[in-house]
Amino acid sequence: MKRNLITSAIAVVMFTLVLGLAYPLVVTGVAQVTFGDNADGNPDLIAKDTKADPRYFQPRPSQTEYDPEATFFSNRGPNSSAARSFYRDQLAAYIALNGQYNPGLTNDKVPADAVTTSGSGVDPHISAQNAAIQARRVAAVRGIAPERVDELVEQATDGRFLGLFGEPGVNTTKLNEALDR
Amino acid sequence: MGVVQIIVFCAVLLAIVPLLGGYMARVYTSERIRPVERLVLKLLRVEPASQTWKTYAASVVLFSLVSWLLLYLILRTQTAHPFNPNGFNSGTWDLSFNTVSSFVTNTNWQFYGGETTLSYFSQMAGLAVQNFVSAAVGITVLIALIRGIASKPLGNFWQDLTRTVMYVLLPISVVGALLLASQGVVQSLSDWGPVASQEIIKLLGTNGGGFFNVNSAFPYENPNGFTNFVEMLAMLAIPASLTYTYGRMVGSRRQGWTVFGVMFTVFVIGVVAVYLAESSVTPAQQAAGLTGANLEGKELRFGTGGTALWTVVTTATSTGAVNAAFESLTGIGGLIPMVNLGFGESIFGGVGTGLYTMLLYVLLAVFIGGLMVGRTPEYLGKKLEAREIKLVVLALLATPLLVLVTTSLALGTGHGGPSIYASGPQGFSETLYAYLSQANNNGSAFAGYTGYLQPEAGNLGANGVTFADLLGGLTMLIGRFVPIVLTLALAGAMRNKRAAPAGLGTMRTDTPTFAGLTVGTVVIVGALTFLPAFLLGPVVQGLTTQLF
Structure with a gap:
């Protein structure tokens, strides 16, 4: 139980960093460079x-x-x-x-x-x-x-x-x- | 043209199923631990040893609980975030309860409007993270059930979660997000927001929560016919392909295709019905002298075909994203989504959740078939006994019961009154739809039903409709976790059964006859439960020309 709780906490924080920050920021970077003004809304x-x-x-x-x-x-x-x-x-x-x-x-x-x-x-x-x-x-x-x-x-x-x-x-x-x- | 578009869509889907389904079967059966997986498991300090159903279920529940707490914290502390260019305030406690419960349960019911209440940080690091992991949780539960049916150890939740996120959802999302961005879906931290990265996982994970209030009707979420096509495919890709994964993992592709056939048949009937219904005007439009198709609340670029198909895809899968206003559909056009919800999200359904719900129906059909031919029911060589059937029936009836009780509570106590926008049967439809959608973790809505009053953008002076927020939030949590625990209990029970070789009198479960029996079971259990309620709302509206 306690062990599972600790694992859950690490998992939630880790996924937030990877999926909530790294992923959208990388996609934003690539989209901004590749698609220019279109990425800001045509x-x-x-x-x-x-x-x-x-x-x-x-x-x-x-x-x-x-x-x-x-x-x-x-x-x-x-x-x-x-x-x-x-x-x-x-x-x-x-x-x-x-x-x-x-x-x-x-x-x-x-x-x-x-x-x-x-x-x-x-x-x-x-x-x-x-x-x-x-x-x-x-x-x-x-x-x-x-x-x-x-x-x-x-x-x-x-x-x-x-x-x-x-x-x-x-x-x-x-x-x-x-x-x- | 609408019809050709629908046929081509189905053909492309059919081509994807064995490819993606086969890939996912390899992901979940591979003995090898790949580098990314090894790193994640090391960070989590987890040894990937198989768990019992109880430990597996406890891991699912605890992980979801911690996710819930963090997301609630994020939404309530919005003023302290980066990426909040509009300076929005934090959400109210009751609305946040509803929203958090909604995203952790893969429902994505939205009482809030994204662009007027949420910072980009809340959308990215809060909601979109849950789009990934709540989807992954659904898939892990399914994979555990499949392993149980196949007499394998149930597996390790943390390992399955990691594999689902890192090897299925994330790679497809990166490619999909860039594909959408290339077509004009916005991806920016200053103007409009990081939309494309959230749009793709919202659909791929059958989540459905729009970055913008009008969801995929908004041009910056869904700019043209091509993105509409890609987005519909994203919704169905995983739920449909998992049937193939299932066939592979239980060692009989025919079983997988039979389940696919059941889902596909019901799906196509729904598409045709909505297409026909929306091809003519509503009674109100007719009374005003309009002719042609019902275009109220629809975007011209998708047309009737692209809207009808989307409407059925999003409600057959438990996505709930919309590209048109459901409240403005014709009576019958609005009935079909409700019937799809009534099936318990088993016609493709949510990622993972849809197939495990369908497998419960399959087991029920086996049981009914067994009774009819007078033999002990068995599935894939395993005898279904009292414990299994009790679990199946409990899991299948929990959600309908939840819907009917909550709808009655909202209407009977009068507390649901402030949420209702329309008068006449439409007001009833709004309420029924709200609880059907939340209990089945779909998230689409007749948007007239409100749980949040917002005088101006940014949450300033806003307040939630407490009753609707809390009852809806609880409905989503119960509708998610009760079936999950029962399904994992079933996985444990099936795992411990010995498979006997098929005999001469064994009822085969990979034939069209059995598929027909399963369709019948789904329709009788899933939709007839709600028949009286449907009659009071959308059916009345579909049959009358009276205005209210």
Whole structure:
């Protein structure tokens, strides 16, 4: 018993030094040297709040006001009446923003990703349909050729890994930066 | 595309099983003591002599107790740490009780939000260390049981622990952490934190506690479709491969593949069910006029396929990491994770813990089969008698009993009220899920269920919901250590039985028929126990279009 207790104490301290300090610090060192700024967080992976500015592509709605430093889920349940009101408001806002540039845009044509909050609150990607609808607005408001906007959308689209894993999406952070250049 | 992705994932998993499983069999049967192992054992002053089941169990419990104490100390003295760039205060006593119990039991239930409450030191030297060693403890218990079944000496806990950490978990973690970092998972001591090194072991050790509050939904934990794939594979790699290790160590690969087949069958059914459920909108979305798939709480880059697969992988294994909000799943999409928890984390399950739970089900199936054909039940030539069956039944019923009692306590006394966020059946689902998850050491959650109130970042002015923290913490400790002690007792009992050669009337345990019997046993014991409770929560939500 006493012997086991001493062994336990040595083991816990030793594993804390090896697994809790040596391992993460070595990995940090290697990652910092090898991957540079990426290891400090690539800002392109995080959505930026565009505050409904019509000149920009709007990322998905966020429960956290796009704050990456205090994340939480919306916890909107499947049978929640509050959720229904939320979606209705989101639909109305989306159509108000994009309707005049997309005649005939009705609720059933609004892509689901445009009115549901993401998991992280900072999901930078939107669906191709969502981007296509917003592209007309952005082109009109900025007064640039729709073809040019489509081209930028194309460039900001992240495909599936090996054409298989994940879902393709348009990265709004990269896209908005490209628009401002 | 979602479906192709799921099929390819299963194929890759199938390819890994014999490789990693064979490697682990060599690790645990090798007579040779390698240099790193020799050094560690010397530091611990341990002679690697085999232990009795009681000494083995005492070592497990004492090691976990000391781990508990050190982690509690770390979380409560956060202000004195290095690597605390945001200057966070220490955690409250009740929340810390819950968190420490959670990480020492391999549960990783999280009432706290990592990025707003914990220093990098607490994450690295506190939580991540437990990610390694609590995972290793689960594996050692399994290895002892396998040796007992194979009539070998049970082995030495300290030696098994060392081998698991140094030759299995750590090498894979180093490679995995760098692979994830290369894709954009953060690894830094100044910005965001040392995430990649913790992310990989969180998954590999089926722990599940996210560095960030939204876990693997956050881009810096899981930036793209490739990392999502790697992370899912990391969760299943060891639990699935251990079935092969088992086959090798008991001298019959068919036994191992039979167990794998049982797990895999139930797993695939779950994946298909969640995929179909999440491919359509929820009643609330439908009422608002939305069409398409349910994307609430999901990240676009993973898609329905990558989210459905993850959801089942993380709840079939006892990981509990999420890449989407479980609370926002459809009724049936949320039911499947609960059923997986109801199976007692035996469908692959936690590293080690999953397979020993499944082996208990196998022994129960042997017993039931024996009764049906009217012969003394025997497994691998060993007669199962009263003592073994009592241990099996106690171990298998302890967790369901714990779930139902704690859920009733939380709901019946009213003390669970402050934790509940949603109204209607969702509020019930939240509570049931919380105790299912904690008792089975999974750690995933319907995140509306809260045990911690935090007005601002850094623990300042925060307070825990004492009832939820303490009841949950105790639930995790009981759900972990009662089955462990009973399993080791079973290992001791099996070890002392003489194996008789198989006769003409012996019921074979490596056939599809037996696999079917085992699936039936798991479903009847594991899930039907909870059927009435499931009906009140997720099933109602899955069947109705009414809003609450």
